[in-house]
Amino acid sequence: MEAFVSLANGLSVAIQPMNLLFALIGVLLGTAVGVLPGIGPALTVALLLPITFKLDPAGSIIMFAGIYYGGMYGGSTTAILINTPGESASMATALEGNKMAKAGRGGPALATAAIGSFVAGTIATLGLTFLAPYLVDIAVSFGPEDYFALMCVAFVTVSATFGDSPVRGLTSLAIGLLLGLIGIDILSGQSRLSFGVPELYDNIEVTTLAVGLFAVGEALYVASRRHVHEEKLEAVRGSLWMTKEDWKRSWKPWLRGTAFGFPIGALPAGGAEIPTFLSYSTEKRLTKYPDEFGKGAIEGVAGPEAANNAAAAGTLVPLLTLGLPTSATAAMMLAGFQQYGLNPGPLLFADQPNLVWGLIASLFIANAMLLVLNLPLVGLWVKLLAIPQPWLYAGILVFATMGTIAANPSPVELIMLTIFGVLGFLMRRFDFPIAPVVVGLILGPIAESQLRRALSISLGDPMVLMQSPISATLLVIAAIALILPFFLKGLSRFKAVED
Amino acid sequence: MSTSPRRRVDVAGLAIALILLVLAGIVWWDMTKLQILSPYDLGPKVMPIVVSGGLVLLAIGNAIGALRGDLPARDSLDWTPIVLILGGLAALIILIAVGGGFMIGTALLFATTSTAFGRRAFVTDFIIGAVIAVFVYVLFAKLLTLSLPAGPLERLF
Amino acid sequence: MSQFRKGLWRSAIAAAAVAGFVTSAAAQMELKIMAPAAPGGGWDQTARSMQQALTQSGTAKSVQVTNVPGAGGSIGIAQLVNNSKGDGNQLMVMGYVMVGALLTNNSPVTLAQTTPIARLTTEYEAIVVPANSPIKDAKDLAAAIKADPAKVTWAGGSAGGVDHIAAALFAKAAGADPTKINYIPFSGGGEALAAILGGKVTAGISGYGEFESQVKAGKLRLIGLTSAKKTANVDVPSIKEQGIDLEIANWRAVVAPPGISADQKKALTEVVDKLAKSKEWQEILKAKGWEDAYISGDAFAKILADEQTRTKEVLTAVGLVKS
Numbered sequence: 001m002e003a004f005v006s007l008a009n010g011l012s013v014a015i016q017p018m019n020l021l022f023a024l025i026g027v028l029l030g031t032a033v034g035v036l037p038g039i040g041p042a043l044t045v046a047l048l049l050p051i052t053f054k055l056d057p058a059g060s061i062i063m064f065a066g067i068y069y070g071g072m073y074g075g076s077t078t079a080i081l082i083n084t085p086g087e088s089a090s091m092a093t094a095l096e097g098n099k100m101a102k103a104g105r106g107g108p109a110l111a112t113a114a115i116g117s118f119v120a121g122t123i124a125t126l127g128l129t130f131l132a133p134y135l136v137d138i139a140v141s142f143g144p145e146d147y148f149a150l151m152c153v154a155f156v157t158v159s160a161t162f163g164d165s166p167v168r169g170l171t172s173l174a175i176g177l178l179l180g181l182i183g184i185d186i187l188s189g190q191s192r193l194s195f196g197v198p199e200l201y202d203n204i205e206v207t208t209l210a211v212g213l214f215a216v217g218e219a220l221y222v223a224s225r226r227h228v229h230e231e232k233l234e235a236v237r238g239s240l241w242m243t244k245e246d247w248k249r250s251w252k253p254w255l256r257g258t259a260f261g262f263p264i265g266a267l268p269a270g271g272a273e274i275p276t277f278l279s280y281s282t283e284k285r286l287t288k289y290p291d292e293f294g295k296g297a298i299e300g301v302a303g304p305e306a307a308n309n310a311a312a313a314g315t316l317v318p319l320l321t322l323g324l325p326t327s328a329t330a331a332m333m334l335a336g337f338q339q340y341g342l343n344p345g346p347l348l349f350a351d352q353p354n355l356v357w358g359l360i361a362s363l364f365i366a367n368a369m370l371l372v373l374n375l376p377l378v379g380l381w382v383k384l385l386a387i388p389q390p391w392l393y394a395g396i397l398v399f400a401t402m403g404t405i406a407a408n409p410s411p412v413e414l415i416m417l418t419i420f421g422v423l424g425f426l427m428r429r430f431d432f433p434i435a436p437v438v439v440g441l442i443l444g445p446i447a448e449s450q451l452r453r454a455l456s457i458s459l460g461d462p463m464v465l466m467q468s469p470i471s472a473t474l475l476v477i478a479a480i481a482l483i484l485p486f487f488l489k490g491l492s493r494f495k496a497v498e499d
Numbered sequence: 500m501s502t503s504p505r506r507r508v509d510v511a512g513l514a515i516a517l518i519l520l521v522l523a524g525i526v527w528w529d530m531t532k533l534q535i536l537s538p539y540d541l542g543p544k545v546m547p548i549v550v551s552g553g554l555v556l557l558a559i560g561n562a563i564g565a566l567r568g569d570l571p572a573r574d575s576l577d578w579t580p581i582v583l584i585l586g587g588l589a590a591l592i593i594l595i596a597v598g599g600g601f602m603i604g605t606a607l608l609f610a611t612t613s614t615a616f617g618r619r620a621f622v623t624d625f626i627i628g629a630v631i632a633v634f635v636y637v638l639f640a641k642l643l644t645l646s647l648p649a650g651p652l653e654r655l656f
Numbered sequence: 657m658s659q660f661r662k663g664l665w666r667s668a669i670a671a672a673a674v675a676g677f678v679t680s681a682a683a684q685m686e687l688k689i690m691a692p693a694a695p696g697g698g699w700d701q702t703a704r705s706m707q708q709a710l711t712q713s714g715t716a717k718s719v720q721v722t723n724v725p726g727a728g729g730s731i732g733i734a735q736l737v738n739n740s741k742g743d744g745n746q747l748m749v750m751g752y753v754m755v756g757a758l759l760t761n762n763s764p765v766t767l768a769q770t771t772p773i774a775r776l777t778t779e780y781e782a783i784v785v786p787a788n789s790p791i792k793d794a795k796d797l798a799a800a801i802k803a804d805p806a807k808v809t810w811a812g813g814s815a816g817g818v819d820h821i822a823a824a825l826f827a828k829a830a831g832a833d834p835t836k837i838n839y840i841p842f843s844g845g846g847e848a849l850a851a852i853l854g855g856k857v858t859a860g861i862s863g864y865g866e867f868e869s870q871v872k873a874g875k876l877r878l879i880g881l882t883s884a885k886k887t888a889n890v891d892v893p894s895i896k897e898q899g900i901d902l903e904i905a906n907w908r909a910v911v912a913p914p915g916i917s918a919d920q921k922k923a924l925t926e927v928v929d930k931l932a933k934s935k936e937w938q939e940i941l942k943a944k945g946w947e948d949a950y951i952s953g954d955a956f957a958k959i960l961a962d963e964q965t966r967t968k969e970v971l972t973a974v975g976l977v978k979s
Contacts, residue, residue, distance in 0.1 A: 043695055219612065459806055
């Protein structure tokens with residue numbers, strides 16, 4: 001009840017005209033930077049800090065919240081329309097979303113992404129309002145062994161992105177794991193597979209890999225086949241809006257995506273990528289239309305998008321309750337708080353209730369604002385697909401390279417982008433799935449370092465993995481998820497024999 | 500539109516298997532140079548060993564697939580657009596490396612890519628690319644004070 | 657349509673920013689400051705804060721910040737030494753972390769090749785334990801490490817960084833073998849803090865700013881700071897005052913390229929001297945919670961040289977640098 005009163009107070013802060021304006025500027029700026037790969041909300045907030053120094057604290061923190069949510073929307077718009085995930089968390093969206101866009105269903109894809117984000121963002125913000133104090137205790141008790149077990153669950157479920165051939169899927173995953181080895185090993189400080197090139201010490205940037213494989217690789221592939229296979233893009237086929245059928249197929253994935261995104265986002269080392277993969281895999285398993293997956297299934301957009309936004313709200317749980325910045329953007333928001341002499345942490349809710357509840361309320365407002373802004377724009381966005389193909393792909397390449405240089409103005413980064421583009425081209429040509437490469441790059445290093453941390457703490461005793469109840473439960477889930485498909489297959493065969 | 504009837508042995512598939520084997524070797528070789536520093540840490544070598552071993556197994560798997568010839572059919576390749584696009588990217592990289600700035604490079608990349616997709620208006624497209632580059636420069640360099648690679652053109656702003 | 661409006665809005669802001677640049681043209685120097693890190697990090701914030709204070713106070717005519725991220729500053733310093741030789745308008749922000757990073761990365765370029773200008777700020781390392789830990793002070797911690805270094809797990813930043821070095825120095829000062837410490841590097845400040853709060857590790861070590869709010873809220877117990885004497889912002893005596901001979905600080909400084917003339921060096925030092933004294937800089941220090949540690953000229957050059965020697969010793973002892 002107390003939370004309700006505080007939230008109402010917060011809303012009264014957030015709907016002051018000036019703060020609404022800050023929220024609007026935030027979501028517009030966030031959307032703009034979100035569409036550029038390499039430039040994310042974190043960088044934008046960092047660069048705006050000196051400018052907002054003179055502004056009122058509530059206003060500028062509300063603006064940062066708008067940038068945060070806006071970035072999520074922008075990232076998925078480009079993922080759907082031009083197969084260029086603006087952020088690593090939008091990668092799962094690109095898988096089905098871009099296929100939908102190419103089939104003339106960009107409108108429903110964007111709509112389910114926007115509405116799903118809104119639904120997930122709203123539920124997750126409610127979760128932040130009411131559950132934060134309880135959730136944070138669980139989040140903090142998550143140890144390295146538990147993260148490792150979570151990664152095991154993730155590894156088992158990503159097989160959903162493998163496509164038809166397990167050998168080719170695993171090959172892609174192994175390439176991702178190999179790329180994940182490149183750079184300085186965080187636990188020992190030694191560089192691996194860097195061959196003395198200092199630019200490689202900082203590990204491969206996920207967005208550089210994703211953009212290279214998806215955008216550059218696809219441009220090369222489509223261009224190389226133009227003489228035999230003219231790609232025809234229809235901007236709109238069927239309804240521009242979501243049909244009744246689309247709604248029916250979307251609402252459950254939204255809720256399931258939220259259920260993945262919010263708690264994992266609240267974990268200090270959870271991140272937004274893992275819940276999007278988990279959501280994608282779950283939707284692929286549960287769907288009534290398995291044939292559509294890989295060709296543009298709406299569930300594959302609705303789920304990951306919801307997970308992505310819910311995770312963003314989840315990140316604010318440890319930030320506001322403990323002062324724990326668990327993502328780059330959260331770290332910049334922390335810097336924003338500190339600039340005004342506010343110390344996020346256990347005392348922030350007590351010391352600065354107006355500000356905290358104003359921020360939470362403005363999350364609701366930013367979310368609603370993004371929905372209102374984005375839905376009418378769907379029609380405009382899909383027109384992008386009507387741009388003549390040469391300009392469209394030229395524009396995609398310019399976007400991809402610009403985002404990369406803006407974040408890191410070094411030719412080496414661009415060389416990597418080009419190499420990943422060629423890799424993406426070859427993988428398409430020889431029918432290797434692309435997504436597992438990125439999945440391997442993200443999951444591999446986390447799984448490795450968390451296992452090593454767990455074993456360092458336990459002085460090498462592997463039983464630590466079974467002693468933690470969270471870890472033991474997750475490992476059992478992973479084992480079931482691994483065995484169940486074989487068992488079900490056997491069962492259906494058995495049944496077939498019976499019949 | 501597969502040009503030749505499916506061969507029994509897919510040479511490209513065998514080449515992929517060979518590449519995977521070479522990668523496994525590189526990962527292994529790199530691993531041997533690492534040291535275990537902390538007495539409690541599992542060490543940086545375990546993951547490379549796992550990856551290297553996995554790559555060897557997958558190389559065998561891919562080789563078997565290639566020998567059976569069960570790789571999907573491929574279209575014939577048109578190399579011209581690939582060379583054009585990669586050329587545009589290479590030009591951008593070289594221009595940035597030698598301090599020519601990113602504007603010219605970006606405009607060039609835009610024009611070569613649109614040529615690769617069949618347009619025959621190099622100069623027009625070059626100008627369009629340049630306009631986009633200027634817009635982005637103003638946005639990043641002036642509003643967000645990011646340092647983009649500068650060359651003679653950028654210094655005019 | 658809205659795209660267009662956004663564009664207009666942006667160019668308006670951009671124009672305003674440019675205008676602001678021109679009107680503050682009071683002093684002579686057109687400085688370039690390189691932050692050898694990506695935008696947003698500590699070195700970048702230092703560079704951009706310098707830019708803000710220098711232009712607002714009119715100490716410099718213009719200041720341009722560039723970012724050259726990568727490998728703990730190894731890429732930035734290589735560019736400074738190779739491409740900016742003799743450039744009297746160029747500065748580079750650096751810090752203690754770079755000393756270690758250059759050593760562990762086997763960088764071909766060293767800090768000895770740069771021209772030291774001045775140290776600007778400092779942050780002391782803090783050692784904390786969970787609030788319910790039986791360890792009450794530095795003596796308890798030292799005793800625990802001496803008894804069995806394996807059982808004392810440390811959470812901190814990346815291997816070979818300032819946190820790791822400080823933990824190794826603590827063990828050494830406590831009379832234990834620094835190569836036997838059970839130091840567990842975490843990737844971000846938040847992740848290490850979560851591990852400490854969750855009681856997964858014995859102790860945590862990082863800049864005090866990371867822990868301050870948790871210590872004030874009573875969730876973590878501060879064992880002490882690595883300063884020489886107790887600082888005003890904490891209630892606990894420094895680790896050195898508790899009898900463990902450990903003093904280390906994560907400082908930030910500026911250096912200039914090699915090969916600049918004595919006059920150029922003097923001019924740069926004067927500008928930075930003025931910056932350090934300016935009202936604008938002092939305000940920024942206060943807002944960001946940075947401790948002023950200004951030392952310029954030969955005194956700073958000596959500190960830089962000493963830190964390199966000491967860091968090399970520690971990193972060689974823990975095996976990160978081959979002797």
